[in-house]
Amino acid sequence: MKHLIFFLSFTIVQFTIHAQMNVYPTHWWVGMKNPSLQLMVHSTKDINKNVIVTDPAITITSVHQPENKHYLFIDIVIKPNAQTGNYTFQFGDKSILQYELKKRETGHSNLHQGVHSSDLVYLIMPDRFSNGNKSNDAFSDLKDSISDRNNPYARHGGDIAGIVSKLDNLKKIGVTTLWMTPMMENDMPRMQEGKYWMSGYHGYWITNHYNVDKRLGSNDEYKNLVKVAHQKGMKIIQDAVYNHVGVYHNTVVDLPMKSWLNQWDSYQGANHREEVFMDPYASNIDKKIMIGGWFVPHLPDLNLANPYCAKFIIQNTIWSTEEFGLDGWRVDTYKYCDEKFLNEINIALEKEYPQLTFFGEAWTNSVPASAYFARNNIKASFNHNLHGVIDFPLNNAILEAVNQPFGWTEGIMKVYMTLSQDFLYQDPNKNCIFLDNHDTNRFFSIIGEDLSKYKMALGLLFTLRGIPQVYYGTEILMKNFKDPNDAAVRKDYPGGWVSDSINKFDSKQLSSNELDAYNFFGKLANYRKTSLPLTIGKTKQFIPQNGIYVYFKTYKDQTLMCVVNTNNDQSELQLDRFIESMKGFSKSMDVLNDNKKEPLAKKFVISAKSFNMYELVK
Ligand SMILES: [Ca+2]
Ligand SMILES: [Ca+2]
Structure with missing residues (x-):
């Protein structure tokens, strides 16, 4: 090993004088299921393409130099007997690259465990949640060097340390999983979007796929967050952006090849129409755009049909999963990506991590269009292999259910009708279901800040099929419309900053309405966590009548009856229509109210605008 250390220090001296050489992925591991790896080597000068590796545990299978000679793509195969440590690549001009193969993390069994319908996902925008480290708020060497909480479009200083400090608060209210907007470096200046100059505080303008943005923390801090979450029995989903990168991304500043990006003679924006993929009458140009x-x-826009670009993203996603110990991926702008690439990356991820969960943001307005992007039962021109989608049709249906009067196709009927189309999905339980997120109006504003509607909507979210996701602050009634834009629904969590005058992480500081919402949220979320009927049980729904929707969730001999009354008045519900699901039960227990067992009568009296859940008892 001694001579290797000597080599390494020698190399550093050489390259600080002549050129800076970087390699991606920055390191890899021994013992991965796929022994093949493509190294993308980048230098500030032309790279000599004659390369050898001095250790027989690695074989070079091919070398490709694109038109930009600052790059070299080296395909290697790592032998099963390869040891951990540094491997030396020698180039024809005597320059040298050290590449490290590490030992895989095997210390704890709950790595890459996947996220299921028994989980509750809590979406956090790290910059806006909690500031645990004031010293990383701003850096003068970054293109956007200001942190300013008075400016809704600037960065506010929230970070990983802040999230770690709040894990127990989230666990207490039944949250099992965090999905954070992208964590990787966004070294971008402020950019004009509409009338406003925006910071990349949301994380979707990635400029380096291998470094956590230092305003959020370090790679080690992120690793530690995942580790601490796992120790608490919680999980972490990372947000991926396959479709695009920030204009200051390291591969855009020095482009490996013209075909790395989808390039046009003059600026061409996407048309945002997912119909082009499934429409039997679609034109080629619409699909291309x-x-x-x-x-x-x-x-x-990354050209994901370019095999080098595709591999860069695929390997980075595997690298991140391994490096940070992630449990799943939420994939941004899924419907804008090359379809073959999407299936390829899902297969590669699943091969290494069979339990890993991934769901895609295919923002569509119909069930067939959503199902098209997931594993489905549709005969279409292309078969996607995504586990589940972010379920926009059910989102619309729940919001209409609590906001619209009941009608033949309106109000709560929308939920019934939407779920009846689940036959299109292979496994609708893998969809991520939600009431709002960082791109939508906050749902408490959509429902007119009505606490009864809040409970109905949350009740539906926590009991319908799928993986429920809430947006940070839902439990304390954070609100707002996207007026004038997204920033209005991405406000700081009150109390996330030590200087805040009120701390809403402390339930004693909540208003009576907020406390009512917080308690309802925590009670239902904690109940569902261990409820087999709710998490893995079967659903049976009955046609809504007179504004009342009844469905049953059953697992073996356990049955739960859910009743949603969307009327503005108290209503009587005759039970004889539900006999097929109630047969053999003699009592019911009102889970959300008194928890008392009452003999089953012929009817229930259901409060106006309410969500109710009864455990049936023999
Ligand atoms: Ca900070
Ligand atoms: Ca694209």
Whole structure:
């Protein structure tokens, strides 16, 4: 090993004088199921393409130099007997690259465990949640060097340390899983979107796929967050962006090849129409613009049909899963990506991590369109292999259910109708279901800040099929419309900053309405965590009548009856229609109210605008 250490220090001296060489992935591991790896080597000068590796545990299978000679793509195969340590790549001009293979983390069994319908996902925008480390708020060497909480479009200083400090608060209210907006470096200046100059505080303008943004913390801090979460029995989902990168991304500043990006003669934005993929009458140009058009001018669109670009993203996603110990992925802008690439990356992830969960943001307005992007039962021109989608159709249905009067196709009927189309999905339980997120109006505002509607909507979210997701602050009634834009629904969590005048992480400081919401949230979320009927049970729904929706969740001999009354008046519910699900039970226990067992009568009296849940008892 001694001579290797000597080599390494020698190399550093050489390259500080001549050129800086970087390699991606920055390191890899021994013992991965796929022994093949493509190293993308980048230098500030032309790279000599004659390369050898001095250790027989690694074989070079091919070398590709693109038109930009600052790059070299080296395909290698790592032998099963390869040891951990540094491997030396020698180039024809005598320059040298050390590549490290590490030992895989095997210390705890709950790595890459996947996220299921028994989980509750809590979406956090780290910059806006809690500031645990004031010293990392701003850096003068970054293109956006200001942190300013008075500016809704600037960075506010929230970070990983803040999230770690609040894990127990979240666990207490039944949260099992965190999904954070992207954690990787966004070294971008402020960019104009509409009338406003925005910071990349949301994380979707990635400029380096291998470094956590230092305003959020370090790679080690992120690793530690996952470790601490796992120790508490919680899980972490990372947000991925396959479709685009920030205009200052390291591969855009020095482009490996023209075809790395989807390039147009003049700026071409995407048309945002998912119909082009499934529409039997679609035109070629519409599809080309959907896949290759740019999301906005400062987010270059990756050409994921380019095998080198595809491999860069696939290997980075595996690298991140391994490096940080992630349990799943939420994939941004899923419907804008090359379809073959999407299936390829899912297969590669599943091969290494069979339990890993991934769901995609295919923002669609119909069940067939959503199901198209997941494993489905549809005969279409392309078969996607995604586990589940972020369920926008059910989101619309729940919001209409609590907001619209009952009708033949309106109000709560929308939930019934939407679920009846689940035959299109192979496993609708893998969909991520939600009431709002960082791209939508906050649902408490949508429902007119009505606490009864809040409980109905949350009741539906926590008991319908799928993996429920809430947006940070839902438990304390954070509200707002996207007016004038997204920033209005991405406000700081009150109390996340020590200087805040009120701390809403402390339930003693909540208003009576907030406390009512917080308690309802915690009670139902903690109940569902261990409820087999709710998490893995079967659903049976009955046609809504007179504004009342009844469905049953059953697992073996356990049965739960859910009743949603969307009427503005108290209503009587005759039970004889539900005999097929109630047969053999003699009592009911009102889970959310008194928890008392009452003999089953012929009817229930259901409060106006309410969500009710009864455990049936023999
Ligand atoms: Ca900070
Ligand atoms: Ca695209």
